[in-house]
Amino acid sequence: MTAGPGPAAAGAPVSEEIRRARVYLSRAVEPPNRHLVALVDRYGPVEAADRLRRGTVPDALLRAAAARRRIDLVDADLDAAAGAGARLLVPEDPLWPAWPFAAFAGCRRPDLVPPVALWVRGAADPAVLVARSVTIVGARAATRYGLHAAADFATTLARHGIVVFSGAAFGVDAAAHRGALAGGGPTVAVLACGPDRTYPAAHEALIGRIAEEGLVLTEYPPGTRPGRLRFLVRNRLLAALGTGCLVVEAGARSGTQRTASDATALRRPVMAVPGPVTSALSVGCHELVRGGQAVLVGRPEDALEIVGRFGADLTPPLVTERRPTDGLAAPTLAVHDALPARSAWPPSRIGEASGVEPDGVRAALTELEQRGLVEYHQGLWQRPARRDRC
Amino acid sequence: MTAGPGPAAAGAPVSEEIRRARVYLSRAVEPPNRHLVALVDRYGPVEAADRLRRGTVPDALLRAAAARRRIDLVDADLDAAAGAGARLLVPEDPLWPAWPFAAFAGCRRPDLVPPVALWVRGAADPAVLVARSVTIVGARAATRYGLHAAADFATTLARHGIVVFSGAAFGVDAAAHRGALAGGGPTVAVLACGPDRTYPAAHEALIGRIAEEGLVLTEYPPGTRPGRLRFLVRNRLLAALGTGCLVVEAGARSGTQRTASDATALRRPVMAVPGPVTSALSVGCHELVRGGQAVLVGRPEDALEIVGRFGADLTPPLVTERRPTDGLAAPTLAVHDALPARSAWPPSRIGEASGVEPDGVRAALTELEQRGLVEYHQGLWQRPARRDRC
Numbered sequence: 001m002t003a004g005p006g007p008a009a010a011g012a013p014v015s016e017e018i019r020r021a022r023v024y025l026s027r028a029v030e031p032p033n034r035h036l037v038a039l040v041d042r043y044g045p046v047e048a049a050d051r052l053r054r055g056t057v058p059d060a061l062l063r064a065a066a067a068r069r070r071i072d073l074v075d076a077d078l079d080a081a082a083g084a085g086a087r088l089l090v091p092e093d094p095l096w097p098a099w100p101f102a103a104f105a106g107c108r109r110p111d112l113v114p115p116v117a118l119w120v121r122g123a124a125d126p127a128v129l130v131a132r133s134v135t136i137v138g139a140r141a142a143t144r145y146g147l148h149a150a151a152d153f154a155t156t157l158a159r160h161g162i163v164v165f166s167g168a169a170f171g172v173d174a175a176a177h178r179g180a181l182a183g184g185g186p187t188v189a190v191l192a193c194g195p196d197r198t199y200p201a202a203h204e205a206l207i208g209r210i211a212e213e214g215l216v217l218t219e220y221p222p223g224t225r226p227g228r229l230r231f232l233v234r235n236r237l238l239a240a241l242g243t244g245c246l247v248v249e250a251g252a253r254s255g256t257q258r259t260a261s262d263a264t265a266l267r268r269p270v271m272a273v274p275g276p277v278t279s280a281l282s283v284g285c286h287e288l289v290r291g292g293q294a295v296l297v298g299r300p301e302d303a304l305e306i307v308g309r310f311g312a313d314l315t316p317p318l319v320t321e322r323r324p325t326d327g328l329a330a331p332t333l334a335v336h337d338a339l340p341a342r343s344a345w346p347p348s349r350i351g352e353a354s355g356v357e358p359d360g361v362r363a364a365l366t367e368l369e370q371r372g373l374v375e376y377h378q379g380l381w382q383r384p385a386r387r388d389r390c
Numbered sequence: 391m392t393a394g395p396g397p398a399a400a401g402a403p404v405s406e407e408i409r410r411a412r413v414y415l416s417r418a419v420e421p422p423n424r425h426l427v428a429l430v431d432r433y434g435p436v437e438a439a440d441r442l443r444r445g446t447v448p449d450a451l452l453r454a455a456a457a458r459r460r461i462d463l464v465d466a467d468l469d470a471a472a473g474a475g476a477r478l479l480v481p482e483d484p485l486w487p488a489w490p491f492a493a494f495a496g497c498r499r500p501d502l503v504p505p506v507a508l509w510v511r512g513a514a515d516p517a518v519l520v521a522r523s524v525t526i527v528g529a530r531a532a533t534r535y536g537l538h539a540a541a542d543f544a545t546t547l548a549r550h551g552i553v554v555f556s557g558a559a560f561g562v563d564a565a566a567h568r569g570a571l572a573g574g575g576p577t578v579a580v581l582a583c584g585p586d587r588t589y590p591a592a593h594e595a596l597i598g599r600i601a602e603e604g605l606v607l608t609e610y611p612p613g614t615r616p617g618r619l620r621f622l623v624r625n626r627l628l629a630a631l632g633t634g635c636l637v638v639e640a641g642a643r644s645g646t647q648r649t650a651s652d653a654t655a656l657r658r659p660v661m662a663v664p665g666p667v668t669s670a671l672s673v674g675c676h677e678l679v680r681g682g683q684a685v686l687v688g689r690p691e692d693a694l695e696i697v698g699r700f701g702a703d704l705t706p707p708l709v710t711e712r713r714p715t716d717g718l719a720a721p722t723l724a725v726h727d728a729l730p731a732r733s734a735w736p737p738s739r740i741g742e743a744s745g746v747e748p749d750g751v752r753a754a755l756t757e758l759e760q761r762g763l764v765e766y767h768q769g770l771w772q773r774p775a776r777r778d779r780c
Binding site: 029030063064065066067068071111145148149225226227228229230273274275276277278282283286287289290295296297298299302325330333334336337338340348351352353354355356357358359360361 | 419420453454455456457458461535538539615616617618619620663664665666667668672673676677679680685686687688689692715720723724726727728730738741742743744745746747748749750751
């Protein structure tokens with residue numbers, strides 16, 4: 001499953017100084033903060049951390065960091081993470097998912113900035129997992145239909161080698177993770193709390209299994225509690241990490257739609273699974289399609305075509321039942337339709353009823369006889385017994 | 391409901407000669423036949439009928455008319471129609487739905503040609519009924535969901551003065567007609583058989599009621615039996631007569647999708663009602679949306695915006711439940727999220743947990759207190775009892 005340098009190599013070439021600087025920065029300023037990202041871009045993490053500690057940073061950043069910049073919990077954070085089985089991943093690591101996060105650079109929305117660092121549980125290689133991926137999001141209070149659809153799409157996508165990213169929440173998130181695991185694929189949970197926390201608590205076993213089979217990621221330092229704002233902020237990472245974003249059920253106004261907006265802003269295709277128009281939890285999906293923000297996907301294969309290998313994972317044509325009259329030319333079909341269910345007619349009468357010329361009637365009857373759709377007896381034509389009319 | 395010349399005036403200015411010529415032509419050649427339409431366009435109906443009787447018409451038309459052009463049933467057809475309560479409507483009548491059928495003129499598909507005449511049951515004015523109309527089509531073997539959706543859309547559209555056109559078949563058709571009648575609107579059934587026939591027989595009462603409250607139309611002369619080809623041919627009239635075409639449930643390959651293609655070719659907007667992805671009868675709707683041939687409509691109001699009065703029948707915004715934290719700025723929401731469910735904290739600790747600077751914490755707590763989202767007690771802040779966390 002992993003290619004390139006294995007997990008053991010994670011961070012090996014990165015200096016402790018850089019890693020400690022990023023641990024400090026990831027706690028000092030609540031994400032997302034574009035001023036912090038700009039500072040690190042300009043000076044690198046080590047000098048950026050020094051400047052923030054000394055207070056020699058632009059006012060906007062100084063204000064944003066006022067509550068925490070004097071707090072040094074680097075050792076404690078590293079210890080707490082290690083205790084929870086989590087390791088630090090920084091942009092300087094070869095395993096950093098650089099390609100997905102490059103989308104932030106081309107995006108003008110001030111809240112869409114990359115994380116300063118990631119805390120990671122699980123042995124899989126993040127850089128590999130993001131290569132062919134889909135983010136599945138949707139309602140926590142999903143219906144049975146939504147849970148089924150999320151699991152079904154996730155299973156099929158996982159079977160085709162697509163890694164499913166989601167948020168480990170109740171409802172669609174959990175169904176997507178479970179479906180991916182059922183499909184034999186790794187799956188990645190991106191959390192809105194510290195790596196040492198399990199949210200929701202009821203998903204402790206699920207999140208543990210995700211860490212075993214895939215990865216659990218968060219940009220929040222150990223101890224961080226989740227909250228409504230952090231869910232929204234976390235969603236930008238989900239949007240960036242999937243090659244495409246699949247919305248399964250969403251209310252009219254929901255965090256899910258915000259994730260879809262983030263994905264659009266990051267130039268990720270957004271897909272929406274439709275549902276009954278009578279379901280309040282499909283309204284958001286339908287609005288996304290109606291507004292042109294999402295394409296409708298009715299089958300997992302439709303999604304695979306979008307996030308899969310270009311040209312290789314094309315949607316197979318729909319297989320449909322064939323009717324015995326399929327492929328008949330219009331005059332032949334007219335002759336077929338003209339014959340009554342239980343009477344036998346001469347060709348002249350069939351011609352009148354169908355409006356088809358005598359030669360055409362003869363040709364049509366011959367073709368229909370070959371297909372077993374009409375029978376001839378003593379100058380008269382009739383339908384075989386027990387055939388439906390149309 | 392009717393404007394302009396009333397039904398009594400129907401055909402008054404049209405000569406018997408013209409009417410009889412069109413009765414003859416409508417039986418002599420099975421529709422749709424573009425050669426016949428071209429002949430009538432060129433010579434007018436009376437000379438066209440003469441030429442066809444004499445056989446002095448282009449070969450293609452002569453062949454198409456070979457089975458019937460010598461049959462003269464004009465008197466019998468007029469009698470049979472009168473006996474069934476149907477009258478003849480010809481393009482020379484002021485009540486002819488000229489505007490919808492004008493779409494055929496701009497269409498290059500050879501099978502998309504207007505009817506030579508229409509047989510009409512019902513007192514309503516066809517020219518008025520088509521002014522604000524929708525065609526609703528879908529599966530005969532509709533699910534309960536499809537029947538519900540068809541009736542619901544039809545009722546709402548009828549209440550807004552939109553006339554519902556459909557084909558009187560089992561399933562979606564019947565639900566659409568019944569929904570329109572329940573909404574107090576007239577509705578129009580376009581049949582694929584003669585005006586003296588009732589198909590399906592089980593819908594005799596429904597078709598009778600449609601004739602009383604609206605219209606029953608057909609281009610087929612009395613006695614004509616329906617058939618698979620005639621259903622497909624009839625569908626072009628349904629496609630033309632609606633300002634837009636609404637597909638409620640459709641299988642992957644179905645006559646309904648052919649109607650949608652006709653509507654597109656006639657430049658009528660096509661709308662599709664989504665459904666569960668697990669339903670084989672929503673596959674056709676989803677494919678139409680996915681292929682860009684139809685827009686998704688999740689609510690009757692969405693369809694009304696498309697077929698209703700321009701600028702007047704706009705979709706109302708979705709009404710959604712408001713949460714107490716709606717509209718809070720990000721720092722305020724961060725402070726709100728930071729407060730634990732059951733502890734009281736000083737502002738400094740709230741600042742650390744939220745990452746918000748001290749001034750921002752104070753401003754946020756003030757705003758949250760005004761909204762009743764936090765409570766102050768002896769230097770500490772806490773959430774009011776019994777509030778959900780997010």
